[in-house]
Amino acid sequence: MDTNKPGLRHSQISEEIIEQVERQLAEPPSLWLNLTGAQILEEEGQDSKDIVLPNNRSQVTHIAIDIGGSLAKILYYVRDTTSPSSSSSEVHENVSDRGGRLSFVKFETSKIDDCIQLMKQLIQDHARESRRKPVTVMATGGGAYKFYDRMSEELNVEVIREDEMECLIKGLNYLVSCIPGEVFMLNPETCEMAFEEQFHDEKYPHMLVNIGSGVSILKVTGPSKFERIGGSSLGGGTLWGLLSLLTHASSYDEMLELSKKGDNAAVDMLVGDIYGENVGYERFGLKDSTIASSFGKVFRENKRLDEFLPEDIARSLLLAISNNIGQIAYLHAQKHNVKNIYFGGSFIRNHVQTMHTLTYAIKFWSNQTMNAYFLRHEGYLGVFGAFLKYARAESNVPVPPIS
Ligand SMILES: Nc1ncnc2c1ncn2[C@@H]1O[C@H](COP(=O)(O)OP(=O)(O)OP(=O)(O)O)[C@@H](O)[C@H]1O
Numbered sequence: 465m466d467t468n469k470p471g472l473r474h475s476q477i478s479e480e481i482i483e484q485v486e487r488q489l490a491e492p493p494s495l496w497l498n499l500t501g502a503q504i505l506e507e508e509g510q511d512s513k514d515i516v517l518p519n520n521r522s523q524v525t526h527i528a529i530d531i532g533g534s535l536a537k538i539l540y541y542v543r544d545t546t547s548p549s550s551s552s553s554e555v556h557e558n559v560s561d562r563g564g565r566l567s568f569v570k571f572e573t574s575k576i577d578d579c580i581q582l583m584k585q586l587i588q589d590h591a592r593e594s595r596r597k598p599v600t601v602m603a604t605g606g607g608a609y610k611f612y613d614r615m616s617e618e619l620n621v622e623v624i625r626e627d628e629m630e631c632l633i634k635g636l637n638y639l640v641s642c643i644p645g646e647v648f649m650l651n652p653e654t655c656e657m658a659f660e661e662q663f664h665d666e667k668y669p670h671m672l673v674n675i676g677s678g679v680s681i682l683k684v685t686g687p688s689k690f691e692r693i694g695g696s697s698l699g700g701g702t703l704w705g706l707l708s709l710l711t712h713a714s715s716y717d718e719m720l721e722l723s724k725k726g727d728n729a730a731v732d733m734l735v736g737d738i739y740g741e742n743v744g745y746e747r748f749g750l751k752d753s754t755i756a757s758s759f760g761k762v763f764r765e766n767k768r769l770d771e772f773l774p775e776d777i778a779r780s781l782l783l784a785i786s787n788n789i790g791q792i793a794y795l796h797a798q799k800h801n802v803k804n805i806y807f808g809g810s811f812i813r814n815h816v817q818t819m820h821t822l823t824y825a826i827k828f829w830s831n832q833t834m835n836a837y838f839l840r841h842e843g844y845l846g847v848f849g850a851f852l853k854y855a856r857a858e859s860n861v862p863v864p865p866i867s
């Protein structure tokens with residue numbers, strides 16, 4: 465393990481591995497649930513631009529939504545007639561016992577109209593069969609309160625609100641315990657993913673660092689026992705907002721793409737910029753290539769914004785925010801005596817550089833004693849938790865029990 469302090473200018477990650485990992489994590493896969501188990505369905509994911517609505521053999525029976533400050537995440541449950549292991553033409557007779565598919569879609573919260581429209585369509589398709597029980601919508605996140613009246617009126621169904629932190633923890637604990645292949649670690653040297661069935665003996669306590677618009681840090685001591693031990697307003701919304709001011713990128717993914725090509729040393733002040741090239745402050749583990757001050761070089765360069773490369777700015781800001789969150793996470797874990805840290809929230813977007821920075825920070829500061837874990841459905845913990853609360857109460861949704 466490299467002993468350099470986090471915040472190094474470059475990380476030696478092979479392009480090939482980055483591509484490999486990011487291809488594998490491109491979009492959150494659908495899940496299949498039935499009474500005896502749950503699994504990830506490895507197939508093309510969906511984005512709001514190419515949503516495939518269920519066909520008429522299937523029924524959307526449950527919808528959950530998590531409306532945050534930046535993104536609204538929808539999950540819909542389709543009681544399907546085909547099992548994942550059968551060919552698409554094979555139809556099972558006893559449909560109600562077969563289980564069903566959970567699909568995940570996200571929208572920008574600013575496009576809440578489109579989001580409500582999608583739910584409306586799913587509900588209307590379901591309602592065509594008058595004998596069916598009406599769909600109930602489970603809503604969480606701040607928007608469950610902000611848009612409650614609108615959703616109730618426009619959807620014309622019961623909307624049940626659930627606390628966002630409770631939902632996050634329910635979703636996390638279920639995904640970790642019940643979905644094989646959901647949780648992974650990143651090798652801090654090579655960035656290869658490591659999937660293991662059992663990462664650690666002690667299930668509790670663990671910590672969730674949820675990086676959404678802002679950051680919430682939760683200590684979890686039991687399946688539904690947790691406390692919010694910290695937070696930070698420097699989160700995903702900060703990166704998204706500042707990069708939309710400072711670069712021409714029009715989407716979050718474009719910003720992440722830019723950051724891959726940048727050299728943050730063009731804007732960050734490195735230890736070597738202060739001590740002299742090839743001279744560091746080794747006595748305290750500060751190499752010449754360590755970032756001494758994020759964006760610290762900008763002022764003395766005396767250049768206009770358009771004279772800096774957007775790629776360099778994107779990389780610098782992503783590193784600054786990820787390092788800061790990694791360090792706060794470590795400090796909270798140390799203070800609360802927690803070894804295993806799960807990182808969630810859409811900020812991560814399964815982006816290798818971000819996961820690497822977080823992993824590196826945790827490993828370095830804890831002297832290798834703490835672990836950083838990531839999840840394939842990182843941005844969907846809350847919406848999944850909201851669904852589980854309802855599914856549990858409803859006997860007709862086959863959800864395998866938590867192990
Ligand atoms: N397609 C995207 N568009 C915009 N932001 C994205 C996208 N994908 C990932 N992000 C990042 O994810 C962040 C939002 O994460 P998430 O959905 O977990 O939080 P939220 O629920 O909106 O926020 P909060 O919980 O703080 O209310 C954004 O601020 C941005 O940094």
Ligand SMILES: CC(C)(CO)[C@@H](O)C(=O)NCCC(=O)O
Nearest residue numbers: 606677678679680694695696697
């Ligand atoms: C306000 C919430 C909880 C909304 O999800 C989130 O954005 C957050 O945790 N923000 C950080 C607030 C703080 O602790 O400084």
